[in-house]
Amino acid sequence: xxxxxxxxxxxxxxxxxxxxxxxxxxxxxxxxxxxxxxxxxxxxxxxxxxxxxxxxxxxxxxxxxxxxxxxxxxxxxxxxxxxxxxxxxxxxxxxxxxxxxxxxxxxxxxxxxxxxxxxxxxxxxxxxxxxxxxxxxxxxxxxxxxxxxxxxxxxxxxxxxxxxxxxxxxxxxxxxxxxxxxxxxxxxxxxx
Numbered sequence: 712x713x714x715x716x717x718x719x720x721x722x723x724x725x726x727x728x729x730x731x732x733x734x735x736x737x738x739x740x741x742x743x744x745x746x747x748x749x750x751x752x753x754x755x756x757x758x759x760x761x762x763x764x765x766x767x768x769x770x771x772x773x774x775x776x777x778x779x780x781x782x783x784x785x786x787x788x789x790x791x792x793x794x795x796x797x798x799x800x801x802x803x804x805x806x807x808x809x810x811x812x813x814x815x816x817x818x819x820x821x822x823x824x825x826x827x828x829x830x831x832x833x834x835x836x837x838x839x840x841x842x843x844x845x846x847x848x849x850x851x852x853x854x855x856x857x858x859x860x861x862x863x864x865x866x867x868x869x870x871x872x873x874x875x876x877x878x879x880x881x882x883x884x885x886x887x888x889x890x891x892x893x894x895x896x897x898x899x900x901x902x903x
Contacts, residue, residue: 748841753813766831
């Protein structure tokens with residue numbers, strides 16, 4: 712019973728890892744979305760620190776007040792923020808801009824967001840899973856991928872050896888039972 716409970720837990724963990732990998736890697740790739748990790752608390756409690764956010768590119772004209780967007784702090788730069796759109800406006804030349812604010816912040820962001828800065832609109836966020844994103848896409852990647860791959864190979868080898876050992880043990884038990892069944896019965900001899 713303990714063994715089947717352990718196997719059930721192992722399969723459950725495997726399914727959970729598979730689901731996480733699907734949400735982190737496969738879904739964004741298939742739908743053309745990007746993934747980011749929330750490294751600040753400005754969107755708490757809606758999006759806690761360490762959350763994974765998946766954003767899909769959208770035209771500036773399709774973004775509405777209330778949408779959560781990820782945008783470059785400086786156009787063309789890698790640093791991004793994820794905040795809620797709280798307003799919109801026009802700048803001097805008639806260009807539409809968005810006013811953003813973190814849910815945990817008391818006031819709107821100082822600089823408006825222009826179209827080229829927008830990376831996408833939030834599709835979903837998963838608390839804590841952003842740390843996994845950091846591991847598989849950051850500088851630690853060169854260490855994490857081989858370690859996880861090695862651990863999975865060791866686990867697979869252990870499962871193979873365990874199955875082989877269990878099968879061998881069952882075969883030995885069956886062979887022993889067959890030998891007992893096929894031994895001739897000893898008939899007690901009486902002396903006359």
